[in-house]
Amino acid sequence: MMWRNIARFSKTAAAAGRTGGSRRCLSTAIPGPCIVHKRGSDILHDPWFNKVIHTRFDTGFPLTERDRLGLRGLLPPRIISFEQQYDRFIESFRSLERNTLGQPDNVVSLAKWRILNRLHDRNETLYYRVLIDNIKDFAPIIYTPTVGLVCQNYSGLYRRPRGMYFSAKDKGEMMSMIYNWPAHQVDMIVITDGSRILGLGDLGVQGIGIPIGKLDMYVAAAGINPQRVLPIMLDVGTNNQKLLQNPLYLGLRQPRLEGDEYLGIIDEFMEAAFTRWPKAVVQFEDFQAKWAFETLDRYRKKFCMFNDDVQGTAGVALAGLLGTVRAQGRPLSDFVNQKIVVVGAGSAGLGVTKTAAQAVARMAGISFAEATKNFYLIDKDGLVTTERSKLDPAVVPFAKNPAEIREGASIVEVVKTVRPHVLLGLSGVGGIFNEEVLKAMRESDSCKPAIFAMSNPTLNAECTAADAFKHAGENIVFGSGSPFENVQLENGNVGHVNQANNMYLFPGIGLGTLLSGARIVTDGMLLAAAECLASYMTDEEVQKGILYPSINNIRHITAEVGAAVLRAAVSDDIVEGHGDVGPRDLSHMSKEETVDYITRNMWFPIYSPLVHEK
Numbered sequence: 268m269m270w271r272n273i274a275r276f277s278k279t280a281a282a283a284g285r286t287g288g289s290r291r292c293l294s295t296a297i298p299g300p301c302i303v304h305k306r307g308s309d310i311l312h313d314p315w316f317n318k319v320i321h322t323r324f325d326t327g328f329p330l331t332e333r334d335r336l337g338l339r340g341l342l343p344p345r346i347i348s349f350e351q352q353y354d355r356f357i358e359s360f361r362s363l364e365r366n367t368l369g370q371p372d373n374v375v376s377l378a379k380w381r382i383l384n385r386l387h388d389r390n391e392t393l394y395y396r397v398l399i400d401n402i403k404d405f406a407p408i409i410y411t412p413t414v415g416l417v418c419q420n421y422s423g424l425y426r427r428p429r430g431m432y433f434s435a436k437d438k439g440e441m442m443s444m445i446y447n448w449p450a451h452q453v454d455m456i457v458i459t460d461g462s463r464i465l466g467l468g469d470l471g472v473q474g475i476g477i478p479i480g481k482l483d484m485y486v487a488a489a490g491i492n493p494q495r496v497l498p499i500m501l502d503v504g505t506n507n508q509k510l511l512q513n514p515l516y517l518g519l520r521q522p523r524l525e526g527d528e529y530l531g532i533i534d535e536f537m538e539a540a541f542t543r544w545p546k547a548v549v550q551f552e553d554f555q556a557k558w559a560f561e562t563l564d565r566y567r568k569k570f571c572m573f574n575d576d577v578q579g580t581a582g583v584a585l586a587g588l589l590g591t592v593r594a595q596g597r598p599l600s601d602f603v604n605q606k607i608v609v610v611g612a613g614s615a616g617l618g619v620t621k622t623a624a625q626a627v628a629r630m631a632g633i634s635f636a637e638a639t640k641n642f643y644l645i646d647k648d649g650l651v652t653t654e655r656s657k658l659d660p661a662v663v664p665f666a667k668n669p670a671e672i673r674e675g676a677s678i679v680e681v682v683k684t685v686r687p688h689v690l691l692g693l694s695g696v697g698g699i700f701n702e703e704v705l706k707a708m709r710e711s712d713s714c715k716p717a718i719f720a721m722s723n724p725t726l727n728a729e730c731t732a733a734d735a736f737k738h739a740g741e742n743i744v745f746g747s748g749s750p751f752e753n754v755q756l757e758n759g760n761v762g763h764v765n766q767a768n769n770m771y772l773f774p775g776i777g778l779g780t781l782l783s784g785a786r787i788v789t790d791g792m793l794l795a796a797a798e799c800l801a802s803y804m805t806d807e808e809v810q811k812g813i814l815y816p817s818i819n820n821i822r823h824i825t826a827e828v829g830a831a832v833l834r835a836a837v838s839d840d841i842v843e844g845h846g847d848v849g850p851r852d853l854s855h856m857s858k859e860e861t862v863d864y865i866t867r868n869m870w871f872p873i874y875s876p877l878v879h880e881k
């Protein structure tokens with residue numbers, strides 16, 4: 268049963284195999300050799316080359332390889348295949364599930380994270396293979412929601428260093444420090460300063476779990492070679508008093524740097540990273556809103572970077588919003604008439620609202636100011652109106668006339684007055700879409716009201732899926748940032764849960780950018796990614812309330828998104844090519860050829876014969 272899964276993916280491996288000479292350990296149907304500069308026990312301690320499963324000593328090194336690499340005698344004689352190792356790991360995972368039945372959710376989630384992390388530490392090939400083949404089961408462990416718990420308990424969990432740390436104490440040293448990273452080539456960097464980890468707030472240096480989890484998704488979804496990813500923690504201090512007082516806290520014990528001092532640290536890191544790896548793509552992740560916007564503005568024309576919370580989330584939400592129009596059985600052009608209430612005006616909420624209003628402006632051929640008419644923005648002080656003092660300039664276009672609804676109106680007041688088609692939460696406040704709010708959505712002007720509770724992790728979701736269907740009605744469309752089970756409805760139907768998470772876009776944005784060799788990430792590339800996701804589902808699926816593909820198809824959707832991003836980069840005339848594939852080659856590729864090019868460049872985990880070279 269388990270093995271059938273692998274066989275299916277082996278076909279993908281074959282399809283993804285012919286990638287030219289630029290990568291040494293690429294997957295092929297018959298795997299080519301992998302050059303290794305180590306021998307003997309050094310190989311066994313390197314998770315990239317190691318073929319030993321972590322829970323037992325069963326080893327995948329054949330005898331010839333043991334001879335070649337000086338391993339003979341260092342391992343017990345029995346040899347088992349990759350497939351047997353795979354099955355053994357899954358068996359031990361399932362037995363852990365059985366043994367922890369009935370224990371508290373947090374305990375079970377962390378136990379599952381530990382067993383996967385141990386495999387990650389010991390044998391990357393097997394780790395990524397089980398992750399790819401079982402992405403639906405394992406994404407909630409290595410990514411949202413468990414990754415939040417891991418960050419909260421970070422000091423006691425990580426057994427091996429992973430990623431790089433640049434702290435305020437490293438000022439002036441970063442250009443040389445960056446050369447301490449052992450890999451010669453880096454393709455994808457995910458960086459955080461730990462200031463807004465999911466909806467959990469400032470977790471300081473413990474936020475490193477987020478770049479690690481995002482990069483695991485890059486490997487699983489986009490086939491980025493795991494030897495070429497780099498998680499980064501910029502430690503500029505923390506304002507979390509509990510952490511500052513915790514003797515076990517591993518980060519700098521000082522309040523966060525602000526102003527020019529803060530920017531000086533990030534500037535120095537960016538210069539260092541792009542000096543060593545000029546072709547890398549940098550993803551900013553989980554920065555508090557003011558720095559998310561400021562750094563995006565500061566770097567987006569200068570470096571190849573994007574902010575996932577602002578831009579990735581906006582694209583996924585826009586695809587979801589367009590999907591809700593289709594779910595109502597209305598033409599897409601009706602999007603311009605949808606009334607949308609967004610709760611949360613931070614990096615994600617504002618990014619979504621702005622992008623959706625831009626889409627309305629484009630579709631209706633009206634100005635951005637006119638397009639903001641149907642959007643209502645609510646933050647911690649309630650509805651934003653022009654009466655609000657000290658309005659953030661980015662919020663100004665969305666501020667309502669207080670004569671229409673009062674300044675600071677609550678969510679329920681706004682929902683009752685506006686009767687919106689969509690209620691979308693990016694507030695980080697768990698349960699804020701309470702029974703009263705959800706019941707008010709029954710009076711929506713839409714025949715299929717949409718509720719998006721996009722905050723992470725699960726406890727921070729604005730409502731649960733079950734509550735949404737129970738209180739707002741069985742005809743709603745539902746999306747959440749963290750996974751929930753589908754809901755069995757009283758009318759006999761299934762209430763479908765969509766995971767409205769930026770994981771559907773960031774891997775394709777990163778991969779398409781990388782393989783195009785684009786100098787920067789343009790609005791056109793981001794829009795192409797969102798449009799690709801929006802058109803991915805069939806009308807039939809959308810009518811059932813299924814707005815996004817199953818996570819089991821994440822590699823396929825990522826290839827499509829990556830191709831759309833690449834083609835938009837070609838249209839924007841900013842591509843420099845990748846490896847042997849130049850800008851002219853890219854511009855001559857048809858849509859299908861681009862998808863094929865992207866797919867062939869996805870790394871796939873299989874054991875390669877190791878050949879020693881001095």
Ligand SMILES: NC(=O)c1ccc[n+]([C@@H]2O[C@H](COP(=O)([O-])OP(=O)(O)OC[C@H]3O[C@@H](n4cnc5c(N)ncnc54)[C@H](O)[C@@H]3O)[C@@H](O)[C@H]2O)c1
Binds near residue numbers: 464467555576769
């Ligand atoms: N699903 C996804 O793909 C995705 C992507 C990005 C962010 N998120 C989630 O969105 C949440 C917010 O992220 P962010 O970066 O925008 O954070 P942020 O801190 O920048 O913004 C939070 C916003 O919520 C508002 N808010 C706080 N309490 C509120 C309340 N009681 N009522 C109404 N509004 C309130 C704040 O005023 C602020 O405008 C987090 O939980 C994050 O995990 C999800």
Ligand SMILES: O=C(O)C[C@H](O)C(=O)O
Binds near residue numbers: 411575
């Ligand atoms: O990390 C996620 O799951 C999505 C998003 O980037 C977030 O910050 O919540």
Ligand SMILES: [Mg+2]
Binds near residue numbers: 465552553575576
């Ligand atoms: Mg994020």
